[in-house]
Amino acid sequence: MPAVSKGDGMRGLGVFISDIRNCKSKEAEIKRINKELANIRSKFKGDKALDGYSKKKYVCKLLFIFLLGHDIDFGHMEAVNLLSSNKYTEKQIGYLFISVLVNSNSDLISLINNALKNDLSSRNPTFMNLALHCIANVGSREMAEAFAAEVPRILVAGDTMDSVKQSAALCLLRLNRTSPDLVLMGEWTARVVHLLNDQHLGVVTAATSLITTLAQKSPEDFKTSVSLAVARLSRIVSSASTDLQDYTYYFVAAPWLSVKLLRLLQCYPPPEDGAIRGRLTECLETILNKAQEPPKSKKVQHSNAKNAVLFEAISLIIHHDSEPTLLVRACNQLGQFLQHRETNLRYLALESMCTLASSEFSHEAVKTHIETVINALKSERDVSVRQRAVDLLYAMCDRSNAKQIVAEMLSYLETADYSIREEIVLKVAILAEKYAVDYTWYVDTILNLIRFAGDYVSDEVWYRVIQIVINRDEVQGYAAKTVFEALQAPACHENLVKVGGYILGEFGNLIAGDSRSSPLIQFDLLHSKFHLCSVPTRALLLSAYIKFINLFPEVKGTIQEVLRSDSQLRNADVELQQRAVEYLRLSCIASTDILATVLEEMPPFPERESSILAKLKRKKGPGNLHPDLDENRKERSANGGTADHSSTTSNAKSSPLSFVGDLLAPALTAPPTNRPRPVSSSYLLQAPLTPMPPQASAVPVLLSAGPLFQVAASPTPSTDLLGLGSTITTQNSAPPASKGTSLLVDVFSENIAAFPVETPVAVGPVADENFSRFVCKNNGVLYENQLLQIGLKSEFRQNLGRMYVFFGNKTSTQFMNFAASVVCQDTLQAQLNVHAKPADPTVDGGAQLQQILNIECMSDFVDAPVLNIQFRYGGTLQSIAVKLPITLNKFFQPTEMTSQEFFQRWKQLGAPQQEVQKIFKAKHSMDTEVTKAKIMGFGAALLDGVDPNPSNFVGAGVIHTKTTQVGCLLRLEPNTQAQMYRLTLRTSRDTVSQRLCDLLSEQF
Secondary structure (H helix, E strand, O other): OOOOOHHHHOHHHHHHHHHHHHOOOHHHHHHHHHHHHHHHHHHHHOOOOOOHHHHHHHHHHHHHHHHOOOOOOOOHHHHHHHOOOOOHHHHHHHHHHHHHHOOOOOOOHHHHHHHHHHHHOOOOHHHHHHHHHHHHHHOOHHHHHHHOOHHHHHHHOOOOOHHHHHHHHHHHHHHHHHOOOOOOOHHHHHHHHHHHHOOOHHHHHHHHHHHHHHHHHOOOOOOOHHHHHHHHHHHHHOOOOOOOHHHEEOOEEOHHHHHHHHHHHOOOOOOOOHHHHHHHHHHHHHHHHHHHOOOOOOOHHHHHHHHHHHHHHHHHHHHHOOOHHHHHHHHHHHHHHOOOOOHHHHHHHHHHHHHHOOOOOOHHHHHOOHHHHHHHHHHOOOHHHHHHHHHHHHHHOOOOOHHHHHHHHHHHHOOOOHHHHHHHHHHHHHHHHHOOOOHHHHHHHHHHHHHHHHHHOOHHHHHHHHHHHHHOHHHHHHHHHHHHHHOOOOOOOHHHHHHHHHHHHHHHHHOOOOHHHOHHHHHHHHHOOHHHOOHHHHHHHHHHHHHHHHHOHHHHHHHHHHHHOHHHHOOOOHHHHHHHHHHHHHHHHOOHHHHHHHOOOOOOOOOOOOHHHHHHHHHHOHHHOOOOOOHHHHHOOOOOOOOEOOOOOOOOOOEEOOOOOEOOOOOOOOOOOOOOOOOOHHHHHHOOOOOOOOOOOOOOEOOOOOEOOOOOOOOOHHHOOOOOOOOOOOOOOOOOOOOOOOOOHHHHHOOHHHOOOEOOOOOOOEEOOOHHHHOOOOEEEEEEOOOEEEEEEEEEEOOEEEEEEEEEEOOOOOEEEEEEEEEOOOOHHHHEEEEEOOOOOOEOOOEEEEEEEEEEEOOOOOOOOEEEEEEEEOOEEEEEEEEOOOOHHHHEEEOOOOHHHHHHHHHHOOOHHHEEEEEEEOOOOOOHHHHHHHHHHHOOEEOOOOOOOOOOEEEEEEEEOOOOEEEEEEEEEEEOOOOEEEEEEEEOOHHHHHHHHHHHHOOO
């Protein structure tokens, strides 16, 4: 900066500032300011021309008045005139005034731009710096349009001074942030990247900030910066503090530049070049080693600088997620900070370890610090650190430590800060659901959650426990007993009353045999809470009462008296009044059979993403949720409670992904809900009399009184597994009204006959270990490795099908050049048409991508198509081939038949070539309900009472292809003593009989 002469002191400005400070009151200050403003205005409007010094002085006074909070509406032109001065101090004041007081819509912008252009072309480094600073400070779109092409030229010019290069780089960074569409580097890209080799570290620091921002926008254009950044970083970390004396901060060499270079490297995957990758690994190891060395200074600035570089290096190690040794070392280094006396270090260590916990290489290392983290949760004074401790416990949780972590979080919940209680509740609920091997433990955990923090238990939590209890027969009795005991407490939270009312209304009969929980005692217990509850809870309890009338006829009179009371029939709330009137009338006029039909037990809920997890995503934001990676590694050894990983995104763009499982995954012990069922008169009796809103779960509604028990999944899009909402009838929905309607109406928007089949390509080893699991179900995880998870959601109707394939990126690195194609080999091309809609070529880290496959069955087939996936991860081409579970039985449509119709048709299909029979050893437990579930999941209608032997299973259906329909009859005869089955299939086509027999026999 040029020296300021003695005469530039502006004595008048000093006197004015002194006068303002000496004012005794606000009124005196305003009076003095108004006097000065009048004086300045008169000077500017006077006939006598002001010299540069006077203009500068008065503009400075205006600027000071503005900083005091007063509006300035004149003096702008005088400030612009100062820009043309050749004196540094006058030009500086002019630029300062413009940067602070001139907005982007000012009429003076054109004049200002002309002055800026003159200074940028002057080749005077001082004036050029002032102009660049002004452009950056104002940063308007008009200035970006005027100078976006000029600033890069100054930046890369060979004769530009280092100080100007720094200013140009930072100016360009500012313009890119305000108007990114106008900053097009084009021909300047390579020369800007080359600035990383500049001898002046100030230029390198400014250029690194610019390149990092530009690389995030156009990574391919700046990928050459990786090698230069690694080389520069290597020179810094291997140098002594004396080598970079001008840029050493408390014995740490160039800490700000090191942090910026490490941040730039996080824009890219690990280098493909072995030499560069090795050099980068050496740099990271050196940084970790230096962190272990004794401090060279006791001053806090030294430790702050050293730790800043260390934490950024750990962030890069986590980002690459490819060096197990570095990941474990980083985890151990962070573990040392967990008990550090500095609060900020403890916070940062916990935050970084949350991310490390999601890596397969470092997950076990993170778990070794569980006791330290639990201790931090109990003893830490800072609430933000305690919150990070909760996040880390959530991230490090797996089946081996789930009960310990959930117990500790529940214990902490009683004394937790109010600001984080809701989040802890959500996380405890998710962990309890995800890792529940014993469902009684899950029920106990959720009820304790309601007891300890009932006010913070959202509707999603108690909805979820209801869904799980309804979908799991084995836990229903225990849940009823547990909530009955919990409700006996003198004071119960209202959410506990809701859960108790719902569960006792559905499953109170399971504990009614005990005299201590007789029907009347159950009713009296619930009704004792009635007057303390809100209107929605009272409405739910009324629904429980009418359910009691169906379950326990002996309490019908008592309940009718309650419904008949004035407090119900004349209730001020219209919902309660309507329910009381209609429930009372229903209980009086309906026969026992009709009452049993209308008030029958709730059906299993459809499979969807946990609404609790969806709420946590909305609360925390996707970037703060660490998906559990390598779930198979952590969960494969456990059987109970193993959950299907349900994909949750409905559009083809990448979106945040979670691999949290769902306890509601279809189990063999529960009837399948993912196959269409035939329409029969018995079903019509079960249909809800009043439909639910389309966004709610399919819960029966009684008459017009609203939901009987409205336990719906959260109506947000994130809880809809396929994002279909109510526009497409999924196979979890009610049966189709007629054969003439199509489940896949929108499939016909394209010419089915013209579906292209992918050209066969060379296929490597094909993964098919999960193939057989999908014969009797349509949803679940098809394939999973350390990098990728592939989930499916399918629906079929007649000879058409649609399959949603979800590709989940389990890493934190973006998949590049992602491509997925379906290959139908040889004769399968003529038998099956599969049309794959194009997918996005990139999958962000921790995100997922959806691809839709439209399928048409032309004729019966045996082979299955193969899904080929190729993408680049960390510079390496990854190829995966997976057999798609598209089997002939997917085009099975169930058919209801009477006993006479079945055996008449059985005799008609008596030709030897039409029958296939197989006797085989049972591979699984010969459970009747499991067998029924598998036959219905296979696609056939299960015909009860048709076979003379009640232990046999009989089914019927039609295989639909484009060219023909093939009727199918099956008979399964179990021999429990010999642990054998005999399966007989008769169809009108021998190839169909053989294929169906092979597929079904593998399921038992």
